[in-house]
Amino acid sequence: MDSVLAVDLGGTKIYAALVGRDGKIINEDISPTMAARGFAAVADRILAGVDRVMPADERPAGIAIAVPAFIEPQTGKVIYSPNLKWRNVDIKNRIEDALGLPVWLENDANLAALGEHRCGAGRNYDDLVYITVSTGVGGGLILGGKLYGGAFGGAGEFGHMTVDADGPACSCENRGCLEGLASGCAISRDARRLAESGKGRGILSLAGSMEGIDARVVGQAAADGDAEAGEVLAQAGRYLGIAIANVANLLNPGIFIIGGGVACGVGGFILDSAREEAYRRTYPPYRSFLKIVPAALGPRSGILGAAAYAWEQIEALQNGGK
Amino acid sequence: MDSVLAVDLGGTKIYAALVGRDGKIINEDISPTMAARGFAAVADRILAGVDRVMPADERPAGIAIAVPAFIEPQTGKVIYSPNLKWRNVDIKNRIEDALGLPVWLENDANLAALGEHRCGAGRNYDDLVYITVSTGVGGGLILGGKLYGGAFGGAGEFGHMTVDADGPACSCENRGCLEGLASGCAISRDARRLAESGKGRGILSLAGSMEGIDARVVGQAAADGDAEAGEVLAQAGRYLGIAIANVANLLNPGIFIIGGGVACGVGGFILDSAREEAYRRTYPPYRSFLKIVPAALGPRSGILGAAAYAWEQIEALQNGGK
Numbered sequence: 006m007d008s009v010l011a012v013d014l015g016g017t018k019i020y021a022a023l024v025g026r027d028g029k030i031i032n033e034d035i036s037p038t039m040a041a042r043g044f045a046a047v048a049d050r051i052l053a054g055v056d057r058v059m060p061a062d063e064r065p066a067g068i069a070i071a072v073p074a075f076i077e078p079q080t081g082k083v084i085y086s087p088n089l090k091w092r093n094v095d096i097k098n099r100i101e102d103a104l105g106l107p108v109w110l111e112n113d114a115n116l117a118a119l120g121e122h123r124c125g126a127g128r129n130y131d132d133l134v135y136i137t138v139s140t141g142v143g144g145g146l147i148l149g150g151k152l153y154g155g156a157f158g159g160a161g162e163f164g165h166m167t168v169d170a171d172g173p174a175c176s177c178e179n180r181g182c183l184e185g186l187a188s189g190c191a192i193s194r195d196a197r198r199l200a201e202s203g204k205g206r207g208i209l210s211l212a213g214s215m216e217g218i219d220a221r222v223v224g225q226a227a228a229d230g231d232a233e234a235g236e237v238l239a240q241a242g243r244y245l246g247i248a249i250a251n252v253a254n255l256l257n258p259g260i261f262i263i264g265g266g267v268a269c270g271v272g273g274f275i276l277d278s279a280r281e282e283a284y285r286r287t288y289p290p291y292r293s294f295l296k297i298v299p300a301a302l303g304p305r306s307g308i309l310g311a312a313a314y315a316w317e318q319i320e321a322l323q324n325g326g327k
Numbered sequence: 328m329d330s331v332l333a334v335d336l337g338g339t340k341i342y343a344a345l346v347g348r349d350g351k352i353i354n355e356d357i358s359p360t361m362a363a364r365g366f367a368a369v370a371d372r373i374l375a376g377v378d379r380v381m382p383a384d385e386r387p388a389g390i391a392i393a394v395p396a397f398i399e400p401q402t403g404k405v406i407y408s409p410n411l412k413w414r415n416v417d418i419k420n421r422i423e424d425a426l427g428l429p430v431w432l433e434n435d436a437n438l439a440a441l442g443e444h445r446c447g448a449g450r451n452y453d454d455l456v457y458i459t460v461s462t463g464v465g466g467g468l469i470l471g472g473k474l475y476g477g478a479f480g481g482a483g484e485f486g487h488m489t490v491d492a493d494g495p496a497c498s499c500e501n502r503g504c505l506e507g508l509a510s511g512c513a514i515s516r517d518a519r520r521l522a523e524s525g526k527g528r529g530i531l532s533l534a535g536s537m538e539g540i541d542a543r544v545v546g547q548a549a550a551d552g553d554a555e556a557g558e559v560l561a562q563a564g565r566y567l568g569i570a571i572a573n574v575a576n577l578l579n580p581g582i583f584i585i586g587g588g589v590a591c592g593v594g595g596f597i598l599d600s601a602r603e604e605a606y607r608r609t610y611p612p613y614r615s616f617l618k619i620v621p622a623a624l625g626p627r628s629g630i631l632g633a634a635a636y637a638w639e640q641i642e643a644l645q646n647g648g649k
Contacts, residue, residue: 149470149471159576159579162610163577165610168489169491170503177610247492250489250501251489251573254484255574259479286487289500290481294479
């Protein structure tokens with residue numbers, strides 16, 4: 006069997022692909038998730054996407070699905086997904102029953118980390134930390150050449166790292182979380198506050214309305230030279246830099262890879278200020294090790310990681326492993 | 328060969344021991360470090376301590392030294408030790424030349440983590456996080472059953488994790504470090520400030536003088552029922568809890584083991600408040616995994632970890648490893 010199926014299930018899009026043994030995408034399909042319609046409808050949409058990339062002449066060896074969720078490693082059950090509003094959902098069995106193929110689930114950011122490790126910016130690193138900044142903040146760890154899930158499969162949860170003890174309240178019940186200070190949502194909130202206070206006119210005029218202000222608009226305004234927009238992004242970058250320094254001290258990784266549309270899509274403002282702050286806050290003897298780069302695979306980190314994961318699992322099966 | 332030498336080199340004490348293959352201490356010796364006399368004098372004092380535990384009838388297989396330092400893994404050179412005021416010092420060669428035995432150096436908190444993993448509170452855990460709170464704050468990681476040093480050997484540096492973006496300035500040039508908020512030094516500082524402001528009379532009267540106020544006195548006052556002393560410790564514990572929650576989210580370890588005289592020696596005030604705060608700040612689906620226990624080996628975590636490390640290295644040598 007020369008191909009596997011890979012799905013990157015997002016809060017808004019389902020990305021399905023057929024991927025060869027060489028890691029090349031043979032066929033791909035993008036469709037809306039429509040998460041609001043609930044679990045069964047989303048499962049059907051995944052199956053429809055998979056059907057559109059399915060080869061006519063052979064059976065793929067299996068399917069790996071990247072899910073924005075905490076997944077129980079033993080059962081592959083989705084324990085908790087704030088994005089999809091799922092709790093204790095058995096998507097694995099649903100897809101397995103429908104396709105008759107082995108199905109593996111993993112957290113989406115973990116698989117993006119694996120994708121960057123196998124065919125992206127982390128190819129030459131055994132120990133890497135991947136952080137994604139988009140609407141929210143997530144991440145994954147490759148330690149000693151392997152995806153590291155910790156004792157319970159949930160390692161790499163960067164978004165809810167406290168970086169400011171008395172910072173803003175977060176949806177997770179904590180306060181001062183990285184996600185509440187450096188995500189796309191945080192950037193939109195900060196820019197709107199600026200506009201509401203009568204400042205941030207450049208941002209507001211570009212957005213057209215208060216509701217139109219989002220991280221992309223702030224990025225565009227900053228790229229156009231708007232200093233207030235630049236400062237909103239730099240502030241988010243500084244908090245990201247604190248988290249990076251904390252992890253540099255804790256794990257001494259070979260490289261930090263930053264993905265996600267918000268961190269990488271806005272002209273380097275966030276990444277530049279994150280680098281500066283991380284350097285300042287890293288334990289002095291470790292500063293020379295600090296390497297922070299953008300993801301190389303862009304929106305394909307997750308799908309290519311899912312494919313790599315599927316091949317890994319197939320190999321393990323063939324070698325009689327679990 | 329049935330024994331190894333182990334040394335736990337501290338800022339104030341040198342603890343030397345002869346340890347059997349079963350991990351039992353055969354002979355031990357404690358002497359002052361006298362770090363102020365400089366590198367050569369400390370090396371001589373280590374050799375004198377080792378000499379006092381050396382067996383008469385056989386040659387130990389090697390010696391492992393736990394050093395409060397960042398050590399370059401390839402060379403065993405001490406790159407940086409704030410406690411000993413050493414930079415780029417080759418203690419490994421010095422001891423090797425004097426004893427004619429293989430010498431291995433490792434960070435002291437890493438070896439304490441290994442000690443707890445092998446014969447302490449972490450015996451049944453493949454993934455554990457050890458944090459020590461004494462004068463300073465340090466730690467070590469056992470991931471997948473092995474001591475994890477990261478790409479550069481310095482992993483486990485908890486003390487300089489930012490837990491409060493705008494917190495007090497730290498000696499490491501950062502601000503809001505855990506060490507500046509939860510260490511013995513931080514507790515002394517906070518208690519003195521209290522006394523200087525005219526409060527904290529219970530603490531001051533127990534200490535006898537402003538200079539006499541230290542973490543132990545604060546612990547004693549709290550144990551005697553002094554509410555202000557209890558609050559100083561609880562505050563330190565809350566910051567420790569933030570760091571624990573951050574690492575719980577990031578690594579999902581099976582257990583957190585807290586060592587060090589300050590965290591464990593003051594009637595549970597710090598540990599109780601750390602547990603409560605960590606629980607509150609941990610990502611909700613991970614809260615049920617949270618397990619925080621005191622170290623089981625007390626002041627022997629480091630020396631027993633050093634012995635275990637020496638046996639590990641000897642085995643690797645015998646198996647033709649590095």
